[in-house]
Amino acid sequence: MSKSVTILTGFLGSGKTTFLNALLIAKKDKKFAIIENEFGQEGIDGELVMKPDDSLFEMNNGCLCCTLNDNIYEILSELNSRNQEYDELLIETTGIADPAGVANPFFGNSEIKRDFSVKRVVCLIDVALILDQLKNTEEAIKQIVFADVLLLNKTASVTEAHLNEIKETLEKLNPFAKVFKENDGQFPIDKIYATERDQDFKTGGxxxxxxxxxxxxxxxxxxxxxxxxxxxxxxxxxxxxxxxxxxxxxxxxxxxxxxxxxxxxxxxxxxxxxxxxxxxxxxxxxxxxxxxxxxxxxxxxxxxxxxxxxxxxxxxxx
Missing domain, CATH: 3.30.1220.10 (CobW-like, C-terminal domain)
Structure with missing residues (x-):
């Protein structure tokens, strides 16, 4: 049976790792394999307890973790060989990554498609910065239009009117995506997990x-x-x-x-x-x-x- 995959994306400082940690707490009944593009200053909670020369590290919550320094095909091959050790796969991309490049093996390689199924791409949005990022940053645009879920983060930093303006702009840019928002540091994880990439979408005109x-x-x-x-x-x-x-x-x-x-x-x-x-x-x-x-x-x-x-x-x- 294939493993479900969630890809987390979002521009630098948008809060991806904070959301990932919240997800691990909310879904503590599941064990995850986690791939990170890079370890930033803010890492995933949980001390690494395996030897550092291993390509996969076991965290103290039972999850597996590795960095995307090697070929992603090699990482996925090893994860598949150890698929009894985890329930789902999470991938946190670097803040300047085009998520299509990370997702491409899951859609273009028949063996990976058989073993892994991308359920959703979640893009974290820093609502205080996103309008400027859309004007100046190609990567932020690509992250938004590729996502299935747009998660408005750091919402206390802007007014409700500004938040509505951002939501309207994002919905026009990406009519496929569902838009959710963080509230007082709480994320609607169950609603996000109810969203899957191949569901129907609405568009009109x-x-x-x-x-x-x-x-x-x-x-x-x-x-x-x-x-x-x-x-x-x-x-x-x-x-x-x-x-x-x-x-x-x-x-x-x-x-x-x-x-x-x-x-x-x-x-x-x-x-x-x-x-x-x-x-x-x-x-x-x-x-x-x-x-x-x-x-x-x-x-x-x-x-x-x-x-x-x-x-x-x-x-x-x-």
Whole structure:
């Protein structure tokens, strides 16, 4: 049985390690394997009790911990060989990491996909700094648009009005993500754990034709384009066109995600990009009598809406 994976991301100083420690306390009935990109000044609670020349360290709470100094494939191979020693895997990325690079092995390698399943990517947000980070820092943008959960942290440092402005901005940038907030140092861990990456998401927009609806949101140079289609797609045609775009043209495209209604397929297809890779997996079956719609969102810089409309319309089934 595959191990569930949670990836923690967020810009420098956003509170990732504080949240990780809170998660370990809240889920003390579980044993975790923990991968950290680097050990910062604030480490994980718990004295390391194994010899330091071992690649995995056992903490005094029974969790395993290691740093991502070696190849991630080697680390995951060793963790899989010791999979009876822990229940779930947590990965805390460094504050300047593009999480797509960390997540890519879990989606692009068939053996790792078999042994590990990414359930959620949680991005910690320092609400006092995030608006400036969005203007000045490419890594912060990539972390936000790749996340499934956006956790507003250090909320006492700003007014409620400013918090609402941040929430609205983030929801436009990443309509896939659920937004939660820390309150007096307490994190809504159960709600976060109830959020899984392959769940359906909602997106909307104004009618622009008889065939589909689209929406368009901006934050500076960053655009979020959303499309809703009533007609079914030709799965192979859609996959071929999107793959070609990701490989040859997607320099400023940060993320794609979609719930796809494909012709002659009785269940949803879940489409998502991880870096320049395209991943399509099976979702839950359409309910009897349910209106079948496709919802696709593209997030990036300088996106040409007409190009995506042409690409998607050309992928619809005859």
């Amino acid at each position: 104004k009618d622009t034709s008889h065939d589909h609806k689209s929406g368009h949101h901006h934050h500076g140079d960053i655009a979020s384009l959303s499309f809703v289609f009533d007609k079914p797609f030709n799965e192979k045609e859609l996959q071929m066109r999107l793959f070609g775009y990701l490989v040859f043209e997607a320099k400023d495209l940060y993320r794609v995600k979609g719930i796809i209604h494909a012709k002659d397929i009785e269940h949803r297809l879940i489409l998502q990009s991880v870096g320049q890779s395209l991943v399509i997996t099976g979702g839950r079956k359409w309910d009897e009598g349910e209106e079948k719609k496709s919802r696709i969102v593209f997030i990036g810089k300088h996106l040409d809406k007409s190009l995506f409309e042409q690409m998607l319309n050309g992928s619809l089934a005859e």
